[in-house]
Amino acid sequence: MLPKKILDEIESVSKELKLDGKKKEKLIEEVKRVYLNSRFEPGEAIGILAAQSISEPATQLTMRTYHLAGAAGIKVTFGLPRLVEIFDAKRNIETPMMTIYLKKEYNTKEDAEKLAFKIVEKRVLDLAKSISIDIGEKSIILELDDIRKVWKVERVISDFLSKKVEIKVRDNLIVIRLKEEIEFYELQKMKEEIGNLVIEGIDGVRAAIVRKEGENWIVQTVGSNLREVLKLAEVDEFKTISNDIYEVYEVLGIEAARNVIIKEAYKTMQEQGLDVDIRYLLLLADVMTWSGEISSIGRYGVAGAKASVLSRAAFEETIKHLIRASIRNEVDEFKGLFENVMVGQPAPVGTGMFELLVRGEEDEHRRDDKESNKGE
Known part of the structure; x- marks a missing residue:
């Protein structure tokens, strides 16, 4: 029942904690319980649930920005404006930043300060x-x-x-x-x-601040140039990251960009004290990146790329979509949720996904009569 990856992780944890057979079975049962509770039912409208679960808490986000400690006059985008930047997949964000980790041999305050001074343009x-x-x-x-x-x-x-x-x-x-x-x-x-x-210095890095995070000395920058920073000998290229989604996509690829979308969206919600299940953000990040390129959640991205004419028209620019569809002779197959709700048909979710033929008592009697007639 459990996927192989989860079973491998259970095996690894059991060896690490030296669990006996009884405790290991108890752990497997608990993981099974959580796994089954976490699954969604066939036909469940997970897209609508994800949209509601992200959008409703997002109405509580503030519009404010905050000043970066130690960097006078530098404002960092925060709250709702930052969330809009992420989901609209903006190419030019308000405050591009990098979190630079150092290799073990350079993980000292002095080396971090030297690097910070060296990279500022x-x-x-x-x-x-x-x-x-x-x-x-x-x-x-x-x-x-x-x-x-x-x-x-x-x-x-x-x-x-x-x-x-x-x-x-x-x-x-x-x-x-x-x-x-x-x-x-x-x-x-x-x-x-x-x-x-x-x-x-490095073009694009306007300021840099040194801080300690656990055992690591980190250089936090305002401004970003990930490609050039990763070339530096002191920098740990496995941990260093930028908050600019498109820059990460160009330097490290679509999977890394997907991870940045998840991390930045989750961090923005957490900073405001909003508890959103990360699986909704995982789904949204998948929708934005499944094609191998970054798509925004909007009229020029995911919403504008829907196959349904009525669904596109219901989102924005209604007249434009209807006229364009009529010129192109497009046909709406009514396979989605929005278009079926609009015309009053059962939506293809839950029990609406299936077309069932039910044989009632009358049908049973008719069949029996037919069989008896044949026998005569």
């Missing part, structure tokens, strides 16, 4: 005392705070602008003169681009 704007435009000379002048950074900044700017400019360095000044005539607005745009060039 430092742009030209952060290193420059001033950036100005000389209109007459059609040039951009950078004045740096630290003269030791001058050649590094010059090299990055030179690589970025290639052969378009002539760069001269004088003490802590970098003068960028264009070789061609350009309009002032283009010069202004170039100044902004130069100011945003990353000189040190």
Whole structure:
């Protein structure tokens, strides 16, 4: 009755705890009881149950954000806005973050602080005392705070602008003169681009905070660049993760993205003190990722991809779906729940899933009469 995986786990636990035969049988019976209680009946509307069980507690979520300790001015998305980001599968989230774990040999406060300092991005704007435009000379002048950074900044700017400019360095000044005539607005745009060039650190990591979690020293970042962080020798690539679903999907694949959806949704609910059975979130994550790509729960994702015309029309953009279906000559097979409820037919759930022929007493009498007539 129990799946092989659960039986293997029972065997493993029994060996670890050195259970005798009687205690092992008792454990198996208890697991069976929990397993049978956890199963859903054939025909049960688990989609509706999952939707209700997630959505009703979600109405209690707050709209607020909170400030990240130790990082002034940085707000972290929280509550309902974060849940909307997850289930809408937004590509650009408000606060991308990474939780970076260190390998055993680097699991110290000093190494964690060194890593945190190393990965935070430092742009030209952060290193420059001033950036100005000389209109007459059609040039951009950078004045740096630290003269030791001058050649590094010059090299990055030179690589970025290639052969378009002539760069001269004088003490802590970098003068960028264009070789061609350009309009002032283009010069202004170039100044902004130069100011945003990353000189040190990892592009996208805006801040990093070191904290201890159990025995591990962890670097929590605001901003994310998982691909580059995983290349660092100090980083434990088996534990380090980002809260950006699409980034995880691109770097680690669809299974990892599914796990992030589950973890982030569950954490968001738990932070607000809402107890939702994780199996509902597992089902939702499966629906969002079963195709091998991430789909949102909305008109352009799961809801908009339904085969039923009436079901799509009932969700959003009713007229558009009905007109499009009529042009395409689509047929609604009435195999789902919503469309059958809409037209007053029994929904294909529970007892509505089956078409039964029942032989009553009258039918039995008629059959007996027919058989007796044949005999005569």
